[in-house]
Amino acid sequence: MKLHTILGAKGTITTQLLPVLQQHGEKIRLVSRHPTPVVGVETRSADFLDAEQTRLAVDGSAIVYLLVGLEYSAKVWRRDWPVIMGNVIAACKATQAQLIFLDSLYTYGRVEGAITEATPTRPVSEKGRILVEVEQLLLAERHRGGLPAIIAKASDFYGPGVVEKSWAGTLVFSRLKKKQTPQWLVNARVPRTYTYTPDIGQALYVLAQHPEAFHQTWILPVASPTLTGQEFSALAAEYMQGTGKVKVLPKWLFGLMGLFIPFMKEAREMMYQDENGYVLDSTRFNQTFGFTPTPYAEGIRVTAEWFLRN
Incomplete structure (x- = not known):
């Protein structure tokens, strides 16, 4: 049985992904600094700014979901996001785990028309520029073939x-x-x-079940x-x-x-x-996986x- 590890145990999307994994009988590990115990689920404490703690958190995993939420501050993002992404990439490579990174739309900036996977990244905000740099760390590794990874994009949610x-x-x-x-x-x-949170949980699990979905960026389902x-x-x-x-x-x-x-x-x-x-526009995801938002x-x-x- 594959181990699915969620980095960011107390996040909003974790509360939606966790029951999906449980319904499918998956082996689950929740990781954060202070994870809340869940019956039948392994929990581990880790600071993702620490490389060794991150590696131990990921050890033995088949699929890793990066759902970490940081304080809503460009200063904090600039300081912490590159370190966290670097540590998670290194940990996944060391343990041969696949990575799914839940990302926002901030990297796109102002857009005319609907946003799709083909929309270029042209951030107009400081937080958007930071996330582009963080994505580039993952994309560079992905292009080298060193890490099977997905960037999953979601809008503000409800x-x-x-x-x-x-x-x-x-x-x-x-x-x-x-x-x-x-x-x-x-x-x-x-x-x-606005993206519906239960759809995000379902969609992340769908991606995890399809090896062909990796090495790509996906717009998650929206109505x-x-x-x-x-x-x-x-x-x-x-x-x-x-x-x-x-x-x-x-x-x-x-x-x-x-x-x-x-x-x-x-x-x-x-x-x-x-x-x-x-x-x-989530047409590509919907048609590829037969998903109805x-x-x-x-x-x-x-x-x-x-x-x-x-």
């Missing part, structure tokens, strides 16, 4: 249980739960792709057509008996709040994704029900 790490969770579902007007970033009239912020919020409001109106948060507000709140300062450079629309109506309904219960 889903049951996702609150703090999701704009949709914070601004739409959480506010509707409190009987408040939902909010949206910068422009609610343009289409903005189509993409909703506007107004449409997304209205659907959520319908399921949560809230207002169909939406309050737009202007870009200048993040600049002002950034003077006092570090996170808002960091978030402001990503607002280009919300100004003119940001759309993903969860429709927005269904994903928003399930998410709304979770928020109403919790």
Whole structure:
């Protein structure tokens, strides 16, 4: 039985991937600095900034999922991401494990039309430039044939249980739960792709099961057509008996709040994704693996029900 190791045991996507692995009877190891014990699952503690701890965390693995989340700070990313990726690459090579790296869209920058696997990387943010450098470490190894690896791309996400790490969770579902007007970033009239977290968990496992998927980059499944912020919020409001109106948060507000709140300062450079629309096209993944993304109506309904219960 193959060992599937998740680096980033407490991450949002780990909570979706873990039950998928369990349903398929896989042998699982969860790794983070302070992993929470899970019945029937091996846990190990490791600091991924330490090469030897990372190697021991990966030892014996067939598939490694890099789902590590760092503090949302370009300074922290610049300091830590290259070290972590270097350590994970070395560990996977030493133990002959295959690697799946869950990445964001920050590397693409401003894009006209839908983002596909063929879209060039042209970052316009500091965090995007950092991730391009991190990806290059992996791509260079991949091109040399030294490591079977996948870069899996996902948009900002929403889903049951996702609150703090999701704009949709914070601004739409959480506010509707409190009987408040939902909010949206910068422009609610343009289409903005959000990826459903259970689809990410399923898709990562699908990739792990297909050797031919390695040495490639994949856009993970997203529903189509993409909703506007107004449409997304209205659907959520319908399921949560809230207002169909939406309050737009202007870009200048993040600049002002950034003077006092570090996170808002960091978030402001990503607002280009919300100004003119940001759309993903997962046709290649869907057709290659026969995958049907969860429709927005269904994903928003399930998410709304979770928020109403919790």
